[in-house]
Amino acid sequence: MKKLDINVHHITRVEGHGNVVVNYEKGVVEDFRLEIVESPRFFEVMLRGRHITEAPQITSRICGICAVGHTTTSLRASENALGITPSEQTQEIRKIILDAEFIQSHVLHVYFLVLPDFLNVGSVLPLAETHPEEVKRALRLKKLGNDLCEVLVGRHVHPISMAVNGFTKIPSVKDFQVVLKMLKDSEEDIKKMIDLFGTLQMPDFWQETENIGLTNCEFALYDGKITSSLGKKLEKTSDYLDLIHERVVSHSSAKHVKGEGETYSVGALARLNLSAEKLHEKAKEVLKKYKLSLPNFNPYNNNLAQVVETVHCFYDSIERIENILKKGIRQENHLGYKIKAGRGVGAVEVPRGILFHDYEIDKNGIIVKANCIIPTGQNLANIEKNMKKLVPEILGKSKEEITHDLEMLVRSYDPCISCSAHFLDVEFK
Amino acid sequence: MELYFLPKSKINLLMEEILGEFTVFGPKQKDIQFVFEEISHPEELRLDYNTSILPPVKTFFPNNEKLIAFNLNNIDKTEIVTNENRKILFGVHPCDINAIKMMDEIFAKPPQDEHYLARRKETIIIGLNCKKPCGEKTLCYDKGTYKADSGFDLMFWETHDGYVVQVVSNLGKYFTAKFSYFFNFFTEFTENFYDFVDNFQSEQEQNFTKKLTHNIFELPEALRETYDSELWHEIGAKCLSCGSCNIVCPTCYCFDVHDVVDLDLEGGHRCRNWDSCQNIGFACVGSGENFREKSSQRNRHRVFKKEVYLPQNQGFSGCVGCGRCNNVCIAGISLIEIYNRAFELQKNQEEQK
Amino acid sequence: MNDFVKFEMGFLPVEAKITKIIQTTAYEKIFTLKLPENKRLKYLPCQFVMVSVFGFGEAPISICSGPDDQELELCVRRVGTLTTKLHKLQVGDSFGIRGPYGNGFPTEVLQGKDLLFVAGGLGLAPLRSLIRYVFKHRENFGRFTLLYGAKKTQDRLFVDEIELWENSNEVDFYQTVDVSDEKWEGNVGLITSLFKFVEPKPEKTIGVIVGPPVMYKFVIREMLKKQIPVPQIFMSLERRMRCGLGKCGHCQMNGIYVCQEGPVFNYNEVKDLKEAL
Amino acid sequence: MKPKLAMFSFTSCEGCQLQILNLEKELLEILNAVEIVNFREAIDQKSQDYDVAFVEGSITTQKEIEEVKDIRQKAKAVVAIGSCACIGGINAMKNFFPIDFVKKQVYGEMGKYFDTLPVQKVSDVIPVEYEMHGCPISKKEFLSVTKNLLLGVPLKQPHYSVCTECKMAGNVCLYDKGETCLGAITRGGCEAVCPTFGDSCHGCRGLGEEANIQGMVEVLRANGLTEAEIKNKFSYFNGLMNFSEVTK
């Protein structure tokens, strides 16, 4: 076998379009590229001329899968630009919604996209026949995440009532009671999920890398300081560009991102590496059960990290809801703020990693400049680095197996390509 | 007629008793307004409400009501769906009582509507008299619907510290007997009721005002003459055909029928949902002809149906003057203005003659 | 002889089994129906039933058989959801019906009179019920004239019966098409063009009109030109209907609910109703 | 034989596809009735053989134009899903800027290498059997459309406005709260979720049949909106509509 061309067009089961192109000759690696062939959407331009209060809903449409994540990040950026600190109640409810999105997103990923790989079935459809109980459980858990959003903010895909400085409709006591019951009724499913994923054997692979994420006194999702595992920690979110460097790489038009080192990773595993000690006790138990040593640099373990986070978010949301119910709910008016010129950055941990929105507005609140940096984009260079190391290690395998392994590697990052508007391969002549 | 006096401080106690035995619909707060919906806690009841977004009568004629249950493969398995459950409407204002009376007549007129009648059956209606109008845009004083002389089982008359409870019907007596412990223990009314009513009414006379330039009885005739007038084109140009005016009206009862099939593609229901004669396709027939394709025609039909056709066919007006349609119209179309314009047009015409 | 029945139980339909289907034109089919326990529907000419197929909805369809006929027949044009589904059904299949609804034709006014019936397009279906009634009791009436207009030759309904009518002494039958073809030897032109063939005795004649909405105004004008008095002109009108029970409001034209007070109207009743014609 | 359903995605956030996956309760039952042969978000399989194609997203590149034409050739029925596919949706905001400017803003000098065209809705490129509006689509509408496809019931657009549904839901009108809303002229079918959750309707389901746009503009003016704000309101989801042409 002299030359092997692996060209998987349209990796399936990632939300977006991506091509993996691997060329090598005589076992020498020549070219690795992860091409993302999603059509670009140009949100940064579309936001221009729109009012800052519209940004959360418009940017929610960057990605339906992490709609809550984009909305939340956008809200934080908008509020920072306007100099608003929303009430504690608002922030608490947002954290619950974010938890809900983590649950729904992680469950969708590990059960529907990852599990079929391990059970050697093509997709979730045959899984429904071979493992009906698992599929039903997955659907119930995914529904849990969705229902939480539906009751509290109208829907998961493009949440409705999340607004600058609060909510256009504040959930009622009854709403919280309803979702609390839903959560408590699902504990059994969560336990079964923990057990199931504990039995999976992750492929062996190790490659150290930088991790970037938020850190805080709690397991930081909504709020925290931007932190690199290589030591840098930013005091101000608006200085994010001191750590996060977008750059254009020569072999593709994709904007790659580098941190302190050449590549870094973000996401569930990165978050555990950075602040596992802040996890909910129940999630820590899972960590122990899975014997996941930290820091961990096997990207496949991201899948297990997602299960750990699901458990965290599940119990975290229960606690927060109980707290809210204890304190009582205030009807707050979200409209009492002034519009002024400024710049604001939002950095929020969304299921796939840290997400940045950066807006500049004029005195009428009209956006004049916008930038978004998306988790998948930040991981991209790291995925390529992993592939470069992985391919020589598995060259003994068949073409199909290599393809499968590469796909699994990409998939373990849970890449959400539809929103990675910047990643597009162009043949340069 | 039984009479009681109920101090305001005791309302919650009474409610607690009732809620144990009955499903109760009443006014409760929603955001900055009120809705007439099922009450689950005594404190929810807000007898100080002005008006409700949707009228109480819609509890008998709910949106998306199931009419029949069917099986796609077997017509024999078709069943009528009716819904009978004893309930109380608590705190119904006179305009809405009048609306219920009107809807009763419409739906009981053969061929009867058993779905409405089943829900209506044995419902205890507790009225609440108004001392003042609930808003600027009501026509209840002109229409005389700010009071009701029948159509309720009990009537609450508000005083500064409580309610005079007037029991008029057998159902009303059944109600007070059922809660006799409560009524006998807490309440008695010692004044002369007719003096009390006189006082109440003179207070009403001071608070309510007429909105129309002419007597309401002259309205059908005045409107009839506007049939071809410019008025409707003006209104048609403003109207957004959004249908809100119909949906909130306590005396609009037009509906559409549609089938909802279950996911197993076997069972299903034929349902009716509220419809609006302002919808563009409302009078469209199979051949594609639309008998009221212009917004001006549809607006005219809404008003005529209420103020010309129903009086002519049934002997009563199809509007109780609750003002809901005037309030919800974001385009600012108001019956008060239309009616007064009609009077004005009529006057002008007469002068020309 | 079987029992005559009505099926007026609110929205609840009964099963009508298809025993015969005739594809009379490209768009119209005639269904012959059997009712449960071989019961016979009791109805007047020009009444209609609400026809339904579950999942596909319900629509008013006129009964096109005569009230004395053994069989119940409906003629259905394929226009939308329900009617398309009906056209897919086979002999042996069944659908739901309820009714009959509407006032039906006041046949007593016809007694002893000359009759001038005018049908346009699908209007022949409801009118056929009355036509069959007239033939059945032919001796009670004077001269019987029937005018029929269709868009194209192949759009004509009940062609077999038309042939009988053409050759019958009991009826003066004239037909026309808007657009002709090679084979057509008859009259070409709108339905009003047939009026040149008729000379009714106005005081003795009852005029009946059924057709598409646009037709009424013009045919009425012809009838009036022939001096037929207003109270002697009748017509059947079509409106959107959702319940057939005088409630849903869709069929209302001005103050009148067509499903209850119609579909048959005397011209006197509707001539001042601006939404009627 | 079960009808074969395929799901295709063009320029979009894929939220509409996700709405379908979010039908957790019904998903297994749907799978009993249909065979899903193409659904990148969920399955590996890719098939060229399908009866009904659900197409999500706007058409924004030459390649997409060709792909969607190919889908039209293969499918018996094409259903456009979501605002992006049906009316351009949020994507259409891009069309307010010159295309070269857009590319340059995001990709700098590299921008010229990108294949991007002004945004088109699917029906601008191919005829479609039905447009399932919404951003995202309503799960309920997806179910009822799917059932109707299976039964062979012709698909019809809801003919009432968002306001009608908003009133049916017993909501406090946003205008009563001093806000503005496009529900009056927007095609219903979403059960007025946005007003129900306190947000105004932005018109994601497109304008209703013969919408009185001029009347709506007057209402917005009367509620204190500037001309620029009014234009912005209409261009939120309905950017493909030529606003200045339809209003005075």
Ligand SMILES: Cc1cc2nc3c(=O)[nH]c(=O)nc-3n(C[C@H](O)[C@H](O)[C@H](O)COP(=O)(O)OP(=O)(O)OC[C@H]3O[C@@H](n4cnc5c(N)ncnc54)[C@H](O)[C@@H]3O)c2cc1C
């Ligand atoms: C008294 C009476 C007797 C009748 N007799 C007969 C008869 O004997 N034979 C016969 O074939 N027909 C008859 N009809 C007509 C028949 O009822 C209609 O054609 C009916 O609409 C067919 O139902 P459908 O479900 O097939 O069509 P639908 O699916 O209802 O659609 C038919 C057409 O109606 C329009 N339409 C439907 N809904 C709307 C809407 N919401 N907004 C705007 N337009 C809409 C569309 O243009 C559509 O093409 C009669 C009607 C009446 C009132």
Ligand code: SF4
């Ligand atoms: S027409 Fe208007 S004022 Fe009259 S009853 Fe209906 S909603 Fe009330």
Ligand code: SF4
């Ligand atoms: S909130 Fe909007 S949709 Fe609801 S009634 Fe008011 S204008 Fe209509």
Ligand code: SF4
């Ligand atoms: S209310 Fe308006 S914006 Fe919201 S989903 Fe409905 S049509 Fe779309």
